[in-house]
Amino acid sequence: MSNVLIAGTGPVAIQLACIFSKDKRHHIGMVGRANTSMKAHDFYQNYQQHNQLEVSVQNKEHQALTGQFTLHQLYADYNNLNQRLRSQQLYDTLILACQADAYRSVIERIATPILKQLEQIILISPTIGSHMMVQQQLNEINPDIEVISFSTYIGDTRVYDIEAPHQVVTTGIKHHVYIGSTKQDSPMLKTLQTLFDHVDVCLTIVATPLLAEARNSSLYVHPPLFMNEFSMRTILDGSDVPVYVYKLFPEGPITMRLIHEMRVLWQEINLILQHLKAPSLNLLAFMVKENYPVREETFNPYDIVHFESLPAIHQEYLLYVRYSSILIDPFSKPDAQGRYFDFSAVPFQQIYQDKQGVMQLPRMPYEDYYRTSIIQQIGKLLGIETPMMDRLLKRYSEHISKFIATNPELNFSKQFQLQNFEKDVNLIKDYFKNCFTLNIENKK
Ligand SMILES: NC(=O)c1ccc[n+]([C@@H]2O[C@H](COP(=O)([O-])OP(=O)(O)OC[C@H]3O[C@@H](n4cnc5c(N)ncnc54)[C@H](OP(=O)(O)O)[C@@H]3O)[C@@H](O)[C@H]2O)c1
Incomplete structure (x- = not known):
């Protein structure tokens, strides 16, 4: 995993981008829908103005999750991503940091050449069955793709001033988050575990994505x-x-x-x-x-x-x-x-x-x-x-x-x-x- 594309521009997307940006080998892109959504537009404008995202925490114990960082790319929307990527390096990892009901339409909006290059897709807040839907959707385009489900997002993150949606605060961390993959003995799960370990978030590996999806109370x-x-x-x-x-x-x-x-x-x-x-x-x-x-x-x-x-x-x-x-x-x-x-x-x-x-x-x-x-x-x-x-x-x-x-x-x-x-x-x-x-x- 080195080129990571995050779909979504909300607090979850920002906190995840912060975690991934701590490993300098990662190239991080983020894509929103600034041309059709006022919320995403505000985020886009703010980022253009400050050229920086910021995560702070409420609790000193969670200090490792904080950071100020710059994205390698912020795509205003999916058309922009699809056009710009023709001449650029492609992504190997797609993180869906949006609601589970948006997974299908987000994937539909991404151009086939980009989807074909992906090695893994990570579902941060799925429901039971989300990995089946995503795997089936990509069945013809990229049948070998690895689908990874989290049981749930790792904590509680929010924007604290709606005028500054590029700054978020994480107010709590979950003690137990599970991750499961469609690939047996997935090295990617170990990589994620290590990455999140560095910010003091413990991810427990389970045998399948279904097991992870079901462990959300x-x-x-x-x-x-x-x-x-x-x-x-x-x-x-x-x-x-x-x-x-x-x-x-x-x-x-x-x-x-x-x-x-x-x-x-x-x-x-x-x-x-x-x-x-x-x-x-x-x-x-x-x-x-x-x-x-x-x-x-x-x-x-x-x-x-x-x-x-x-x-x-x-x-x-x-x-x-x-x-x-x-x-x-x-x-x-x-x-x-x-x-x-x-x-x-x-x-x-x-x-x-x-x-x-x-x-x-x-x-x-x-x-x-x-x-x-x-x-x-x-x-x-x-x-x-x-x-x-x-x-x-x-x-x-x-x-x-x-x-x-x-x-x-x-x-x-x-x-x-x-x-x-x-x-x-x-x-x-x-x-x-x-x-x-x-x-x-x-x-x-
Ligand atoms: N924040 C937390 O602490 C927390 C905790 C537990 C679980 N979660 C879950 O994690 C997910 C993301 O949370 P969040 O707080 O970051 O939510 P959010 O602020 O609503 O962000 C969701 C992102 O997904 C985008 N999106 C929604 N529908 C879309 C669609 N049809 N096509 C393309 N993009 C779409 C949104 O775009 P727009 O901005 O344009 O609407 C936004 O960028 C949610 O399912 C939430 O329940 C969050």
Whole structure:
């Protein structure tokens, strides 16, 4: 890996460019869509003005992630990339630092000669099945390409002043990030591990991209947390008093029903994983050991280890206890009144109008809608019923449709269009067909 092209110009793209730029052997290009998107245009203008990108951190421990650096190339948009590259050196690595629902259209925009030269493509924030879609999309152009999936982006990075989108701050780092490749014993995974090790981010290698994609707890918990009456109303209509994503009802959405939906969704995803010959995920162990720890006193360790085989009602009880025990940060120092840090006071992001007056949906729940729709469709392709996914998606769709119908004067972005992401699903369908044919051929 030496010539790295990053697709996307948001905070994730900037932090990744910073990490890769620390190894001076890398030639780093970045491509946005400045000709069609105001956000990308602002970024492009700012970069032209300052000729530098900057990453800072909130926490001194994450100092290794900071940097001020210059890109080798910033392409205003994909046409620009395609034209300029005719006479220049090509890229061996493409990093998709955009939302998973944009992967297909980003690849479509890149000229075939560039795609043909790629050795690997890295998906930073995929859903279950994203690597299948990408591999299938490139099947004819570049059948040997290596597709690498991260379980999730390595931390939390944001722009802190929208007037200066070339400067971002990383406010937190994930303790566990998994990476998996379509190539066995991929040297590229080791290279990534070393690169991220230098900035104190630990990447764990797993056997396949599917395993990495499945080890993202937001796939299991976001749909129930955001696609319920309480959260959808708050996101679309606002609320009279502040309410919070991770609080118990009525301060937040968490009820016994939500916890029930979370457990059933988790089981549906596990069933799909089993059909794909991937190990299921112990949700409670994942939450407690990999997301946020709780105090030792909270759980019986036996229940954590054996969570998957406990009766449904016991599982729901344990999930409810888990959310209750992190309402406050159980490791914070209480004040004189015995109050601990209010860990669960995470506000909902609401819909908003962008600079052009177009209504936009926040990442949660829009990205969850895409991710869950893809997993639901994979279930259908495998002949697995997913009544909970169906219910959550239907509820989401009903709220969006009702909001559009009652606000006809507003100008809505494409995110408000309800769709079943047919083109993406068709690629996954073809991928399954190919795998099936290959299996039959191998067995002959
Ligand atoms: N930031 C974090 O801390 C964080 C944490 C966990 C996960 N993630 C995930 O990582 C991904 C990127 O995050 P981010 O914060 O950098 O998001 P962002 O600021 O929205 O940046 C996304 C980038 O993708 C581009 N893009 C979106 N749709 C596109 C399309 N159809 N064609 C071409 N380009 C497209 C955007 O272009 P425009 O600027 O023109 O819209 C932007 O450059 C998201 O999926 C996010 O959920 C981020």
